[in-house]
Amino acid sequence: MTQAVAAGTLVGGTPLQVRVEVDVPPWLQHPDPLGCLARQDLFFPPDYTQHYRDRIEAAKALCADCPVRDLCLAWAVPQADLEGIWAATTPPDRRRLRRAAREAAA
Numbered sequence: 001m002t003q004a005v006a007a008g009t010l011v012g013g014t015p016l017q018v019r020v021e022v023d024v025p026p027w028l029q030h031p032d033p034l035g036c037l038a039r040q041d042l043f044f045p046p047d048y049t050q051h052y053r054d055r056i057e058a059a060k061a062l063c064a065d066c067p068v069r070d071l072c073l074a075w076a077v078p079q080a081d082l083e084g085i086w087a088a089t090t091p092p093d094r095r096r097l098r099r100a101a102r103e104a105a106a
C-alpha cells in the first residue's frame, strides 16, 4: 500500500488536497521510475466522466509509451476494486475488458 496525494482546485478557487491509499505494483514502488505516481492529478481523477476527459486522456497518453504497460495491464485488469488509470485503462475500461474476457471464455 502506498499513499499518494492528489491536489487540485475546486470551482471557485478553493484548493483541494486528497490523500488516497492505493495498491501499487511492485515495479513502481522503489522508486517510481515512470513518474506516474507523481501525477496523481492525472491518474486519479475524481471520477471518470467527460468532466475529467482531458486529464484522463493525458494519463492515457503517458501510458502509451510506457515500457511496462503490458505488465501493468495484466496487474490491473483482474482487480475489480482498483481505482485510477493504469495501463491507459480507467475502471470502466477494465470492467469492459473483464466482461469481454468472461464472454470469450464462455
Ligand code: SF4
Binding pocket: 028, 034, 036, 037, 062, 063, 064, 066, 067, 068, 069, 072, 073, 085, 086, 087, 088
Ligand atoms: S502503464 Fe501507465 S500506469 Fe502503468 S506503470 Fe506505465 S505509466 Fe504507470
